[in-house]
Amino acid sequence: MKTILLIEDNSDIRENTCEILELAGYNVVTAENGKVGVEKALAAKPDLVICDIMMPVLDGYGVLHIFSRNTTLAGTPFIFLTAKTERSEFRKGMELGADDYLTKPFDESELLSAIEGRLKRFEQLDQTRTDYDLKSNGLEAFLDDAQTKLESLSADRKVHTIPKKQYIYAEGDQPLRLYFVKSGKIKTIKTNADGKEFITGIYEEGSFFGYLALLENREYTDSAVALEDSQLHYIPKEDFQQLLSANRSVSQEFIRLLAGHVAEREQQLLTMAYGSLRRRVADTLLHLHTSMGEQVIKYSRDDLASMVGTATESLIRTLSEFKQDGLIEIAGSSIRILQPEKLRRAGW
Template structure:
């Protein structure tokens, strides 16, 4: 049942609103002043708040400012009730984050329509952003914010991408950031001669397209599911708000982005200067390390491994055969099992 909090110092108005709300099927909470209203809001976490402006102890402006500073109430729809309807009063309330304004006296229809309108808008926002959009502000106030953000994105509406299905294409407009719940994703660019160059390999708990932090332009590569993958999506508008409110999360994203850029620069240098043998050994080790948990086998096609290393598929096949004869790996189809991790790891240096 929808919960509504009414904060009003006039006993007759407060009791009348409570009666209207309860007759209309809402659960109603009431507070006689701003200070008590803030306490009830934090304790009960209502779905919407109605608040008078002129009150003792704490006025309505103080109430909304206090609730904006509390992570669990800052996103709650807020409607001011006031006998004052001056433009400056309306502007001040909206600047503080109020969603609507009801001028007293108001009738039952005006009250219920205002409440329903705000609740429907919130529902539409949740459908667009995902089922747990309202948790983002509160979750970011906790420690280990990036890990908490991952938990939230795991609970959001997700989409399943089949093997070889494109998630986005090079040149598409950037609309948000993806988080991989499960599966693997590669990002690719085509060379001038039509060959595919893999610019990144991503697995569960990785973010795609961190470049959105610095640019709202277009994607510079194409993202493709290597295997069936489940992804969550955070729209850029919400990400922008998140980074503005919580600079520490932005700093962590930027650090991740810097690491990604450094890794890509290293790979480009290796493609330019290292032998094919070393590049293939290094790519296998990198893919193994990405799996984590001591995994000693990976599943990667010959073509994908060639695209990662910047070489021809035939060269990959010959080198893998050499590795197998040297007792470094076993190969079955697209599965590569590493038999001697230490020796293969030394080979890449």
């Protein structure tokens, strides 16, 4: 039995709609506003959401925004209920990712037809969904699967070799393609007026980068530079845009990447704003060790300082303190974490 989450602040509409859905054989969970609806969705993911737009506490647009940023809820079929008929409202909802609209008042057949259509379409998409292991030749499967659904996808799988320290794109450039790291490491950086670098991201084997500017259709706000000799695949902008619209597996992969990117950037900014230097250095080392799976952290001290957002001399001094405390081991440019839990508490 499919579960439908119905978010509607009007009690009469909520009760009547719930009754129709239950008679049609659906399990229905109701919520009187967007905040309660999100909480119930997080507790138990629904198969489909029917959501009013104009509500107190959190409106329908806010609900859909939260769904799209949450890796668990992203991709859930989403139908808006609205009394508004202005084209701008329809366009805004569809741009945010709504799958369908029902304008109040609606009749029973219209409601059930919209639900059945959405559920059937998503079931078909789920049957063809593939989880891509991008580190184990997964790019080929990713593109091959997409190409079966998109005849115009470029067949060019050429590998581009990028030497260490070479720029791939610069801040202010127009995005022309999506990048995939076949081997090596790429850093993205922002540079202030004094020429000081701040590293905004590290991308290793099996990672995509450069997709944010493509999705937002704007100039790059940072630059990408090879940290070491690297090999990249290029996917043209037009192909990437068609992939997102034609293949649900591809679009869900990038929703997941974006959600992780936003959460990671928010945490990075929060730590930089309020964390002590020891906290920031510890968090950076732990991120490289756990999230990126680096058993031995091997970056130049300048690059590490750029990740932390501090002077190189301050970084070196803090690393020496961690070494004296027995938390890390340093051999040349390599760092090995000896006591992760104690390092995690080192800045508090």
